[in-house]
Amino acid sequence: MWAVPGLVTLVVTLAGIGHAQPWRDELATWSAATRSVPDLGRLAGTIDAATGPYYLLMHGWTALFGTSPTALRLPSALAMAGAAALTARLGARLVGPRAGLLAGLLLAVLPxxxxxxxxxxxxxxxALLAVLATLLLVGALGRPTWRRWAGxxxxxxxxxxxxxxxxxxxAAHxxxxxxxxxxxPGPAGIDSHAAGAGRRGLLWxxxxxxxxxxxxxxxLVLQARGQRGRQLDWVxxxxxxxxAALPGGLAQSGVAGGxxxxxxxxxxxxxxxxALLPGAAVLLPVLLLFAAGTAVPLWVTRYLFFTVPFACLLAGAALAGVRLAPALAVVTLAGLLGLPDQAALRRTHEWPRTAPVDYAGVARIVAEHEQPGDAIVYSPRQSWLFPDLGLAYHLGSRRPRDVLVVHDQRQRADLWAAECDRPAECLAGVDRVWLVVTGRRADPLAAVPGAKGDALRDGFTVRQVWPRPGLTVALLSR
Structure with missing residues (x-):
């Protein structure tokens, strides 16, 4: 009962897993995961402490399996398969085997x-750990033992x-x-075998x-609180x-979410x-984050994705009330409704899907036309699009010298590098510069502000411009 949703989910998530190039958040993961453990500790002290344990996990993973898009994403694919299997198991425990099976399959086909x-x-x-913890709680409440509570x-x-x-x-737990x-015994669909005195000890x-x-x-909370201004300045x-937009955002499809x-x-x-436990597992996190988000910028739809398996559990309970064939037809319909979004997300992970950022395309242009002694300059340097990380990921050690950098990301314990205060002096002796700017720019040189832009305009002319989705690359010469 639980293996089928897990296998279906694994097949779905592995299909085209390496097609879309890593987007900016994944580039941050790659940048962090490929640092040493001491450097990861320093990074957590500067920015992204909340994600530090995940980066540490990925540090060990990438050391074993590499940093290709498929390798970076495989832990997530395996986790989603496990989440679907455990959703089916939890549904069987709270409602019945058919409800669990349908809940797991519905989760499998969502975009x-x-x-x-x-x-x-x-x-x-x-999502995997949220369902696992809930399943273990149900087991511990049903038959309280120290092993169950320890798990x-x-x-x-x-x-x-x-x-x-x-x-x-x-809060739901x-x-x-x-x-x-x-x-x-019986409330919230949990059959507790504890006697009256034993039940009173459950709370403790x-x-x-x-x-x-x-x-x-x-x-982590204390450290992340001080970093919120940098980490979530876009929220x-x-x-x-x-x-109202939450269901479509969580399902990555308006019709499937509805x-x-x-x-x-x-x-x-x-x-x-x-329905109390799965319903509360959906509603209470949403309401708590919404309440917090009215005072502090915290509301990001994907942060609530862990509630989706519980919504699928409730949906599986609804479908279990009809015969299996019509119920499977509804699950199939949900999958078909999400097909356009399934195809789009395998092209790009950027949002909106119509605004991809082609780091790989820019990297190919630089690799094809680069000459010894070339330098590269990025603008803006502090962009959340991470153009420098995108080129570093795709070009590796073959990329031109980042001539303006005085302290790179590792040295700064940050996700952004620091550039020199006198760009004209740092550019001395360089004859050709690759300029990478964010957005589509007819005149990329004019789009560079400040002293960096003045130094480039005073010392170089544009030889050729290649616009790519989300980025523009230009070759400058003295």
Missing amino acids: STSRYGQEARPYALA YALAVAALGLLHLIALTLL ALAVLLVVARG RWLVAVLPAVVLVAP RLVRIDDL LLVGLAALGAARLGRR
């Missing part, structure tokens, strides 16, 4: 499953280390525990189980219309009190 199963970021791992504690700690926002799931303690056991996560995550305060919400609502109505 967002492919999107985050083919991305070198922690969202697929967070739950490990899963929660790993979840918090890999994705801080995913710890909002603990706390609600389930309180109901079992207060109302006895749960609190002890989440304590390691609190201890481990607290330093605005949440608005009410962001809630279908999922409709089925989940039907499933919640069919399950009654058994």
Whole structure:
């Protein structure tokens, strides 16, 4: 029952996994993962501490399997397959085998499953751990033993280390525990075998189980809090219309997201009190992040992807109320509705899909026309598009000398390099410069601001311009 959704998800996520070139967030993963462990510690002290444990995990992975797009994304594909399998297992535990099977299959065909199963970021791992922790909680509440609680504690700690926002799931877990303690066997679809006195001890056991996560995550939270201004400077305060856009964003397809919400609502109505745990696992993280996002810029749709398996569980419960053939037809329909988005995300991971950034195309142009002694300059240097990381990824050691850099990303313990204060002096002795600017520019030289732009315009002329999606590269000569 659980193996089929896992295998289907693995097949779906592996299909075309290396086609789309790494986008800016994946370039940040590559840049961090290929640093030494001490350098990773320094990076966490400067920026992106919240993602530091994931970078450490990927550091070990890339040391074994390399840094090709497929290698970088394979952990996410495996995690998504595991998430689908565990969603089916949790659905079988809370509702029944057919509901679990359909929930896992529905998760397998969503475009967002492919999107985050083919991305070198922690969202697929967070989904896996969120479902695992919930499944282990159900088991621990049903038959409380120290081994079950220890497993739950490990899963929660790993979840918090890999994705801080995913710890909002603990609000749903706390609600389930309180109901079992207060109302006895049966609430929230959990059959507890503990007696009255044993039930009263469940709350303390749960609190002890989440304590390691609190201890481990607290330093990350404190460090990440001070980095929020740099890390999330592109995020605005949440608005009410962001809630309306959430289903489509989480499913990576408006029509598939709408279908999922409709089925989940039907499933919640069919399950009654058994819908409490999966329903709370969807609603409470959304509401908590929304409330926080009204005061602090935190609302990013993909941060809530870990709630999608629980929505699929509710949808699977709705489909389990009909015969298997019509239910599978609905799952197939959901897959067909998402096909355009499935195809688009395998072309590019950028958003919107109509605005790709062709790092590989720029790299090919430079590689084909480069001569010994060439230099390369980027503008703007502090861009979140990471043009320098994109060229470094695709060209490796074969790229021209980054002539303006005085401290690179590793030396600065940052994702951006520092450039010299006197560009004209740093450019002395260079006869040819490759200029890479973000966006489509008819005159890329005119788009470079400040002293760097003055030095380039005073000392060089444009020989040729190659516009590429999202970037423009120009060859300059003295």
